[in-house]
Amino acid sequence: MFETHAGSLSAMNVLIVDDEPLARERLARLVGQINGYRVLEPMATNGEEALGLVERLKPDIVLLDIRMPGLDGLQVAARLCELDAPPAVIFCTAHDEFALEAFQVSAVGYLVKPVRLEQLSEALKKAERPNRVQLATLTKPLEDDAGHAQARSHISARTRKGIELIPLEQVLYFMADHKYVTLRHEGGEVLLDEPLKSLEDEFGDQLVRIHRNALVMRERIERLHRTPLGHFQLHLRGLEEDSLTVSRRHVAGLRKLMQHL
Template identity: 50%
Template sequence: MKIMIVDDELPARERLHSLLEDMDEYQVVAAASNGVQAVRLAQELEPDIILMDIRMPGMDGLEAARHIAGMDTPPAVIFVTAYEEHAFEAFETHAVGYLLKPVRRERLQEALEQAGRPNRAQLGALHEPATQSGAARSHICARVRGNLELIPVDSVHYFQADQKYVTVRHDGGEVLIEEPLKALEEEFAGSFLRIHRNALVAKARFCGMEKNSQGGFEVVLKGSRERLEVSRRHVAEVRRFLKSL
């Protein structure tokens, strides 16, 4: 079975690799030092099992596991961490194991064997959306031509809903996702502001608000010629926000 190791500390990656060297049935095919690398390598190499640290800079292991769960055939994830308090969140991501550092060979072997024989509940979980934790994601995950694409949230200009899809306009272009705008508003309340029933704009992208030729209002975005309509019910809130800048 193909194994990928994800940990931001080289000694931790090396220790797991050394433990796996004595297990002939497992092959380490990749190592990553953060969540973003983990998602990209998981798509490219399609490992059977990922040994994942939780606390890592940038995208942590919990968020990476949620994105990986969106793959057509996601690998089994075993979290390897020094922090026991993350156990509940870990299993919300459909992880099949949870090991505390320092990892003992016997416990690792046991967890790998369990991951290699997923039970009915685990198989069913692969086809369910992962539960979101209270923490806002650092990246938005979109499926583009069959692959998962990660968009840093701080590069997003706005979210705009159109029927069942939401357009994510970002520095590199735009993608479509299938997430409710209301859920995005709740998750990113600190960094995005609703300007219309169908649009959330990044607070960092606001440049101003102007009247258009029809007498309505439009938001002016920094570094862009785009103008987004502001509904009448949100004009006062947008004006208050702009005055606070």
């Protein structure tokens, strides 16, 4: 247990969430040097642990790493915002300046690694409770200094679990069906209320259209084969049990693209 100067009952309880042991220890030492805050034990080493500890320990503030295996910080924050009384969240990040601007705009606290004592103290004082508006801001396209849109790093979807954030690197494909779009990802699928065209415009080179109603992630493309009936099927990495139909009008372009993958 790390020693703290906050010995009173009014101390704010802080849960630290980071998959790196040294990062957890450093944050705990720093929090222990700030009056009015107490580090909770145990600390969380991943997103799933964080959710369980928040439910059990009821922290006032969560210092939340963004880059973690499994559930990342943004996904954890999305789950936390569905609680009746969510803790305040401060993201710990090594993100670039545009991501930091997003955190500032959304009024969610952030710290840049390596964390400094003065920055931590200020962030703890300014920490605010996450809400749907703040999380929506994090998953909107950003703009750089020239006003050009920057693609999101996560796709948000409203499900029975609440708001789910799917990292773009876990996405396999988008499939349109009537008014909704199905997003298939490594962990399953969700429904989106946004058109394929807007997704194609936003993510540009990362997506490839294989059908009028289907976009696939370029980096997931593995192989294309023709069936005995003359239909073209595309196999994606991470979708071993299934394949996707490619329309004839997109076959030539897809073949050309695959020569350079």
